[in-house]
Amino acid sequence: MTVNGKTYEHEVEPRLLLVYYLREVLGLTGTNVGCDTTSCGACTVLLNGESVKSCTVLAVQADGADITTIEGLAGPDGKLHPIQEAFREHHALQCGYCTPGMVMAVTSLLRENPHPSEDQVRFGLEGNLCRCTGYHNIVKAVLAAAAAGAGSAPIGAGTAGAVPTGGAVAGGGAR
Amino acid sequence: MIPAAFDYTRAGSAEEAVSLLSQHGDEAKLLAGGHSLLPLMKLRLATPALLVDVGRLGELSYVRDEGDHIAIGALTRHHDLVHSDLLRQQVPILSHTAGLVGDPQVRHRGTIGGSLAHGDPASDLPAVVLALGGTLVARGPRGERTIPATEFFRGFLETALAPDELLTEIRVPKAGGGWSYQKFNRRAFDWAIVGVAAVADGGGRAAVSLVNMGPTPLRATAVEEALAGGASVAEAASHAADGLDPPSDLNASPEYRRHLATVLVRRALEEAGTR
Amino acid sequence: MSATQAPAAGTVGSRLTRLEDPALLTGEGRYVDDLAVPGALHLAVLRSPYAHARIRSVDTSAALSQPGVVAAFSGADLQQEWASPMPCAWPVTPDMKNPPHYPLAVDTACYVGDGVAAVVAETAEQAQDALASITVDYEELPAVVDLEDAASDRVLVHESLGTNTSYVWELNPDPEAVERAFAGAAHTVSERYVQQRLIPSAMETRGVCVVPQPYGGEYTLYSATQIPHILKIMAGLTTGIPESKVRVVAPEVGGGFGSKLNVYAEELLCLALARRLRRPVRWREERTENAQATIQGRGQVQRIELAADSEGKLMAVRVKLLADMGAYLQLVTPGIPLLGGFLYHGVYHTPAYSFSCQSVFTTKTPTDAYRGAGRPEATYAIERAMDALARKVGVDPAEIRRRNFIPTESFPYGSTPGLVFDSGNYPAALDKALQLVGYEELRAEQARRRSAGETKHLGIGISSYVEMCGLAPSRVLASLNYSAGGWEAATVRILPTSKVQVVTGTSPHGQGHVTSWSMIVADKLGISPEDVEVIHGDTASSPHGMDTYGSRSLSVGGTAVYLATERVLDKAKRIAAHQLEAAEEDLEFSGGAFSVRGSPERSMPLATVAFEAFTAHNLPEGTEPTLEASVTWDPPNFTFPFGTHVAVVEVEEETGRIELVKYVAVDDCGNQVNPLLVEGQVHGGIAQGVAQALWEEAVYDKDGNLLSATLADYLVPAASELPSYVTDSTVTPSPTNPMGVKGVGEAGTIASTPAVMNAVVDALSPLGVTDLDMPASPMRVWEAISRARQGRN
Structure with missing residues (x-):
């Protein structure tokens, strides 16, 4: 399968879930696991451009598919995707655990509906649980990203020179 | 959560899927999107020996x-x-x-x-x-x-x-006439506690079915008959749970489900009648 | 925000976006289960399917022959590994009953999920597969689920204790005054509320990985924990490994909410098995295990009585709690009800006060701290009871609150239960909240709907709260028998290149300490926050700390950072004065440089001072090289954040469905370092508190089985269930610390539950409904309406 633009080939046990293939075989640990029941959405990735819960897809089912994980969203130059940028700008994450899945769900949502209403955002994210933010700032970030045209922004290309506004500071100097 | 081990094969055609199923009998399960089966397998509530993947057909x-x-x-x-x-x-x-x-x-x-x-x-x-x-x-x-x-x-x-x-x-x-689907749940993404589908025939009759009011999806025949007999929507809806034995779970007792069914059937019929 | 002029970007008070975010937004953040540890074995724990059962025998032999299995153990097999049982650090009374609690049960399993055997295998799949091959012979014993039943001692959870009561704790400074007040009251209220058990449900479940150095004898314990420092001490004491040989690292931690403020069996199992097997051992918790084997919150039956005069002014508050400890006492289990025990009079002046708590064992998952820990329960009881009092007196809920607020001019206020509230202005927060929500218009709309006989009922609920956070000072904690201090440590170093390193003893898991601590330091030093490095969560680099819980980090840990920065700056000033050949008192520091007052050309940037301190070529006599200071701050008092939240709900009479249509929060946490982060804390707190009111409950059946053990059954709300919130603040600085800050991590959770439930009851009151248990599910609402109708007929 192709993951973030790179092609991989592995013999795997049929019971290996896509999420563990990504995490343990490919070492792409950005995609998280939060539940056993397809409820929480922390493991959301794009499969052929659409959001899926990778805990409920067998790796063998994704044979030949094109997968995008959170690691593949920002540009190779380190520029965040506009959705990531909006999450940061609007403080749409705290502990960060649901964030990769949430961001991938938003990516899929905005590709299908580039200019959603607040209600459409809220229902469009019904498959992703967050325990920290109360969703307020996530919804705000999605609406801001949509307004900035994030729905048509290319994946893996970053923001092409866009800079954060307001008090944002570049770089992750901490720890 | 990890499913128990199983064998996996991908069917190249519907015929192949059928022949694999007949070879393996009860041991085999079909896998399409996997969103009903895989959650059960992860909880090890289902442990098929063979999955026949038809997802690519x-x-x-x-x-x-x-x-x-x-x-x-x-x-x-x-x-x-x-x-x-x-x-x-x-x-x-x-x-x-x-x-x-x-x-x-x-x-x-x-x-x-x-x-x-x-x-x-x-x-x-x-x-x-x-x-x-x-x-x-x-x-x-x-x-x-x-x-x-x-x-x-x-x-x-x-x-x-x-x-x-x-x-x-x-x-x-084709059902271009009045219709309604009423889903009642506590979180938008959950299963229905009770659901009602209504499809009107334009002549005052409607087909009505119920979600989560028994062991299977059900036709609300008492409602349909009442409507056919000329009953008002409210009167017909009051028969929504007639003869049914709805399940009990964390969200609803059988009594509450019966009550919900009458309310939702009424709403469904009203909406179907005006759509 | 209320500030008239926005603070400059990056300074204290500005809305700086988080420094933590790029790593978390790109998948670079490393949580425990993301760590690559070659050769690690995987632990799986076999858990009791019975709430209460004698373990007759455990046979692990068949598991040993399963593929990949390296070892398998029963509880008895591992007894020799433990130097002492698992810790409870809060023996609230001298005679508190505390049954021995080991990482694996030895002779009796006391709740569904209690560990009874462990398997270690080469892969997680193999470990999980092998659990099915372990045979345990159980003799089932009766479960103890209901609290009143537990208190009756009909069935004993721990036979050897002779009782199910762990302790009775009382706070009753003047019993006669309470009696007199009730005897002379014009109005009394007597209410019974149930605080259902909650599952904290951090999105990251727990995870542990222990890497041993078998020849050196050192162990590194990686854990998804809020408390690396406390864990290090307890891990040493429990396993007998010298504390000097245990390093604890909390990497990225995916939320805690109190559930990771604990010392858990699996942490100790991984440590002991890594020692025994001389290989790394790791474990990741599954969501159902998180529901069963990580602590739960709340779990109380509350009886609250109010005595008031004819005007509705409070004369006394009397509270009796029955608190559910669960099967064992975890780290601070017994102390949780007491954290609310001082606050059952809320924001209201109350001349007489009595509180007592009986805590009992049940055959359920242990309870412990969950966001708010004791204060949400107290706030819920008093705020619901105040609404009941308003109905009795016949005044508006806002008015009953105004009549009783602790007067603004009386701060610092000595409360009847014995606390000193640092600062407050309760009417201001109430007024602002009512104005923001449009209270008068809502009441008018409510009246219109009622007179029109509409069946979609509007309800408005007010909750005015005060809480106590930043547990301190240490000597006061001693009087509560808490086995730790209330201080926090910080070190600030200005590095040779003038970048700054901060070492903190707090251990963030979503709060944004890296950003906030950087702002505090940068603001003082006149540098950019991105030039500050914050080190936390690793006992090797941050040896001293009391960790993160109870909304303490900013007021205690942030203050330590602030004071350490001041101290470093003092030293820098000494060096600069020496090199500028000026007296220290003649130097001023601004724009990142020292200069001689009146001669601005004689100046020295901090960066130069830092390099001079590093080379130490020319330091004043007796001055040590390098710019570094460490401070351990033990605050003089708790801080007391407060505010008013207002919830507006619509309740559909026909189905019982509740919709939260509007939510306004006005919080006062003193001065704000970063309002963006303050709002985030409030938002998340509101969602959790609303969830207690409307959706969440750990449901046990009569046999002690947890029926809501998955996120499909335990109803954590999604974005689709919640509205956007209106948040605002008032600012009443705390006089107890130099920044004037209070805590805000738990405020939202504390305030929101009663606001929503008061709104629901307000909506239903014309139908005769005056009480409703949580969560207010549609079925419960429908049943309450039906009952009220029958009562009237």
Whole structure:
């Protein structure tokens, strides 16, 4: 399968879930696991451009598919995707655990509906649980990203020179 | 959570799937989108020895106008039902309700055939197909047969499909008249505590079916008969739970389900009558 | 925000976006289960399917022959590994009953999920597969689920204790005054509330990985924990490994909410098995295990009585609690009800006060701290009871609150239960909240709907709260028998290149300490926050700390950072004065440089001072090289954040469905370092508190089985269930610390539950409904309406 633009080939046990293939075989640990029941959405990735819960897809089912994980969203130059940028700008994450899945769900949502209403955002994210933010700032970030045209922004290309506004500071100097 | 070990094979065609099923009997399970089966396997509530993956059978993913009815390939995803213009025009209740199944990720993977073949009484689409008076097409080693939706759901998670049969198509009549789907739950993405599908015939009658009011999706025959007998909507709705033995769980007692059914049937009939 | 002029970007008070975010937004953040540890074995724990059962025998032999299995143990097999049982650090009374609690049960399993055997295998799949091959012979014993039943001692959870009561704790400074008040009251209220058990449900479940150095004898314990420092001490004491040989690292931690403020069996199992097997051992918790084997919150039956005069002014508050400890006492289990025990009079002046708590064992998952820990329970009881009092007196809920607020001019206020509230202005927060929500218009709309006989009822609920956070000072904690201090440590170093390193003893898991601590330091030093490095969560680099819980980090840990920065700056000033040949008192520091007052050309940037301190070529006599200071701050008092939240709900009479249509929060946490982060804390707190009111409950059946053990059954709300919130603040600085800050991590949770429930009851009151248990599910609402109707007929 192709993951973030790179092609991989592995013999795997049929019971290996896509999420563990990504995490343990490919070492792409950005995609998280939060539940056993397809409820929480922390493991959301794009499969052929659409959001899926990778805990409920067998790796063998994704044979030949094109997968995008959170690691593949920002540009190779380190520029965040506009959705990531909006999450940061609007403080749409705290502990960060649901964030990769949430961001991938938003990516899929905005590709299908580039200019959603607040209600459409809220229902469009019904498959992703967050325990920290109360969703307020996530919804705000999605609406801001949509307004900035994030729905048509290319994946893996970053923001092409866009800079954060307001008090944002570049770089992750901490720890 | 990790499923117990199993063998896996991908069917290249419907015929191959059927022949694999007949070779392996009860040991084998079909895998389509996997959104009913894999969660059970992760909790080790299902431990099939062999999964036959039919997910790639593109030949079974379609929505077609067949003149007097619409034919839907069993592997058509919920997401595709939502976005099918043909379905939106000809059978809007099905397209609308597909958009209420689970969440967007589930709708990107889950299929109408998988949903029907699983036969969960709390599922949305089985009740809609039931209200529409749909017909299901199954392929087995002895060829193809059609099963009316009214005869398809046999018991809790039990359908008329034989272990070696593959559900290939769902046929539903065009239903451009009044309709309504009422889903009552506590979180938008949860199963319905109670759901009601209503399809009006324009002449004061309606087909009404119920979600999560018994071991299978059910037709609310008492309501339908009352309507046919000229009862008012409210009067007919009061029969919603007649003779039913709804389940009890964390969200609802049987009494509350009976009450909800009458309220939701009334709302569904009102909406169907005005749409 | 209320500030008239926005503070400059990056300074204290500005809305700086988080420095933590780029790593978390790109998948670079490393949580425990993301760590690659070659050769690690995987632990799986076999858990009791019975709430209460004698373990007759455990046979692990068949598991040993399963593929990949390296070892398998029963509880008895591992007894020799433990130097002491698992810790409870809060023996609230001298005679508190505390049954021995080991990482694996030895002779009796006391709740569904209690560990009874462990398997270690080469892969997680193999470990999980092998659990099915372990045979345990159980003798089932009766479960103890209901609290009143537990208190009756009909069935004993721990036979050897002779009782199910762990302790009775009382706070009753003047019993006669309470009696007199009730005897002379014009109005009394007597209410019974149930605080259902909650599952904290951090999105990251727990995870542990222990890497041993078998020859050196050192162990590195990686854990998804809020408390690396406390864990290090307890891990040493429990396993007998010298504390000097245990390093604890909390990497990225995916939320805690109190559930990771604990010392858990699996942490100790991984440590002991790594020692025994001389290989790394790791474990990741599954969501159902998280529901069963990570602590739960709340779990109380509350009886609250109010005595008031004819005007509705409070004369006394009397509270009796029955608190559910669960099967064992975890780290601070017994102390949780007491954290609310001082606050059952809320924001209201109350001349007489009595509180008592009986805590009992049940055959359920242990309870412990969950966001708010004791204060949400107290606030819920008093705020619901105040609404009941308003109905009795016949005044508006806002008015009953105004009549009783602790007067603004009386701060610092000595409360009847014995606390000193640092600062407050309760009417201001109430007024602002009512104005923001449009209270008068809502009441008018409510009246219109009622007179029109509409069946979609509008309800408005007010909750005015005060809480105590930043547990301190240490000597006061001693009087509560808490076995730890209330201080926090910080070190600030200005590095040779003038970048700054901060070492903190707090251990963030979503709060944004890296950003906030950087702002505090940068603001003082006149540098950019991105030039500050914050080190936390690793006992090797941050040896001293009391960790993160109870909304303490900013007021205690942030203050330590602030004071350490001041101290470093003092030293820098000494060096600069020496090199500029000026007196220290003649130097001023601004724009990142020291200069001589009146001669701005004689100046020295901090960066130069830092390099001079590093080379130490020319330091004043007796001055040590390098710019570094460490401070351990033990605050003089708790801080007391407060505010008013207002919830507006619509309740559909026909189905019982509740919709939260509007939510306004006005919080006062003193001065704000970063309002963006303050709002985030409030938003998340509101969602959790609303969830207690409307959706969440750990449901046990009569046999002690947890029926809501998955996120499909335990109803954590999604974005689709919640509205956007209106948040605002008032600012009443705390006089107890130099920044004037209070805490805000728990405020939202504390305030929101009663606001929502008061709104629901307000909506239903015309139908005769005056009480409703949580969560207010549609079925419960429908049943309450039906009952009220029958009562009237």
